[in-house]
Amino acid sequence: MLVVNILLILFFVPCFLFLVRFILYRTALILVLRKWVNWVDDRIHVHQYLKVAELSENGQNNEFYRRVFLYINSLPSIEDSNFTNLFSGKKSTDIILSLDDNQVIQDEFLGARVDWVNKVERFDHGGVCNRSFLLRIKKKDKRRTLRPYLQHIHTVSDDIEQRRSELKLFINNGPPENPLNRRWRSVPFTHHSTLDTIAMDADLKNKVKSDLENFIKSQNYYHKMGRAWKRNYLLYGPSGTGKSSFIGAMANFLNYDVYDIDLSRVSDDSDLKLLLLQTSSRSLIVIEDLDRLIDEKLTTTTLSGLLNFMDGIVNSCCGDEKIMVFTMNSKEQIDPAMLRPGRIDVHIHFPFCDFNSFKYLANNYLGVKEHKLFPQVEEIFHSGATMSPAAIGELMIVNRSSPSRALKSVITALQSNGTEGKIGGKGKRLSDSASSPLRLEPPPHAVETGGTNWKDSVPGAKEVRKLYGLLRLKSCKSPSSFDHDPGMIER
Numbered sequence: 001m002l003v004v005n006i007l008l009i010l011f012f013v014p015c016f017l018f019l020v021r022f023i024l025y026r027t028a029l030i031l032v033l034r035k036w037v038n039w040v041d042d043r044i045h046v047h048q049y050l051k052v053a054e055l056s057e058n059g060q061n062n063e064f065y066r067r068v069f070l071y072i073n074s075l076p077s078i079e080d081s082n083f084t085n086l087f088s089g090k091k092s093t094d095i096i097l098s099l100d101d102n103q104v105i106q107d108e109f110l111g112a113r114v115d116w117v118n119k120v121e122r123f124d125h126g127g128v129c130n131r132s133f134l135l136r137i138k139k140k141d142k143r144r145t146l147r148p149y150l151q152h153i154h155t156v157s158d159d160i161e162q163r164r165s166e167l168k169l170f171i172n173n174g175p176p177e178n179p180l181n182r183r184w185r186s187v188p189f190t191h192h193s194t195l196d197t198i199a200m201d202a203d204l205k206n207k208v209k210s211d212l213e214n215f216i217k218s219q220n221y222y223h224k225m226g227r228a229w230k231r232n233y234l235l236y237g238p239s240g241t242g243k244s245s246f247i248g249a250m251a252n253f254l255n256y257d258v259y260d261i262d263l264s265r266v267s268d269d270s271d272l273k274l275l276l277l278q279t280s281s282r283s284l285i286v287i288e289d290l291d292r293l294i295d296e297k298l299t300t301t302t303l304s305g306l307l308n309f310m311d312g313i314v315n316s317c318c319g320d321e322k323i324m325v326f327t328m329n330s331k332e333q334i335d336p337a338m339l340r341p342g343r344i345d346v347h348i349h350f351p352f353c354d355f356n357s358f359k360y361l362a363n364n365y366l367g368v369k370e371h372k373l374f375p376q377v378e379e380i381f382h383s384g385a386t387m388s389p390a391a392i393g394e395l396m397i398v399n400r401s402s403p404s405r406a407l408k409s410v411i412t413a414l415q416s417n418g419t420e421g422k423i424g425g426k427g428k429r430l431s432d433s434a435s436s437p438l439r440l441e442p443p444p445h446a447v448e449t450g451g452t453n454w455k456d457s458v459p460g461a462k463e464v465r466k467l468y469g470l471l472r473l474k475s476c477k478s479p480s481s482f483d484h485d486p487g488m489i490e491r
């Protein structure tokens, strides 16, 4: 009898336990139980709170907030949060989870449980006032785990940042009612331009590539020199020659977010400063059509406000690794102070199409490397006719099903419309670099090997010109020119 009883107990006890477990999991009672356990646990421990605010008291971006944001949204426990936002990712099948306002998420590190609250305080009229993450940690765990935990957040967010395929495009809001409001709205950055899709002289493209690569490796150098780790590019040339596309290509190449500053929505110099303070590192800060904005007085920012912005005085205090890009159609009317070395480090000219860039476009748009109509196109280009890459690209896209038709339409357009966008009559390009020699500053690595003194490490202008003479490009032959400002080497 005893044996039978034992056998029954051995059978029923596991069955009962299995049933309880089944019911707990099927009915979410397990979550309720866990909540109670946590509640009791919370009552018997003293906690400490650490706040990671998005903006500092003077409205400056807090880099650590961004790291915590990336970290928290990557935690598997985000799925257990009561309220999570779902967004579509870059690919249509990607779904991104993001913790909703004032929701709590739990994390475990070295056996210690911590809570994060995504705190959002709003103004009465609904505008976002204050965002922060609140970390709650038991006092008994703090000494042992806090430092390594924060380090862990740094490492994980770095890793996410490097793997991140999703870039963001930030657009500035109008002047805020409260200076502590966030000034930027972001949308996914989906520009598909790459350096490979831009028709540009191959040498020039390689020089830009290595300039950008040198820049991202030069943190120590810039800091040793006491300079903000930033580089300013000027892209100039007629409309439709690829300046905006090139910005997209730079962002994709560097994996940087883009902050597109609409100067007409900047109320004054201090507003511009505030905007900059709220940009994060590893970003491209872009002001497009600067010549037009200045010419037509579409900005209330003063020249000195813009110059300070370009100098990076403001940037040096809010994280760095920033590239500023300015575009304009022509730099002729621009105050030379704005273009001086240090303010603009790299000048790149974007001229109209020549035969080489035409061939590049034909290959990209039509998949045609050679064609019997090419000699005719070449002859037309040599006779001085030209068009913008945008116009040629359009004709190719429209006729992409028949390369011959596409090329014929380009020929017709070149013959009838070859002077499109030019100034000063047939064959003359909107280019000021055709007549002026290109002068280059030494690339960053050449400077880096020098001593701590910038001037000591920079060879004389003559030597540099000799050194880089071979790299000079006549803008009438090349689609773009890489034109570092001379002042940089002559100082």
Ligand SMILES: Nc1ncnc2c1ncn2[C@@H]1O[C@H](COP(=O)(O)OP(=O)(O)OP(=O)(O)O)[C@@H](O)[C@H]1O
Pocket (backbone or CB within 6 Å): 197, 198, 199, 200, 237, 238, 239, 240, 241, 242, 243, 244, 245, 246, 329, 350, 389, 390, 391, 393, 479
């Ligand atoms: N050099 C180029 N290589 C490849 N595509 C180009 C090039 N230039 C222009 N395009 C194509 O033409 C279109 C317009 O180019 P984009 O907007 O970059 O010109 P832009 O120089 O910025 O003109 P704008 O001065 O009017 O702003 C884009 O779709 C781009 O793909």
Ligand SMILES: [Mg+2]
Pocket (backbone or CB within 6 Å): 243, 244, 245, 288, 327
């Ligand atoms: Mg543009």
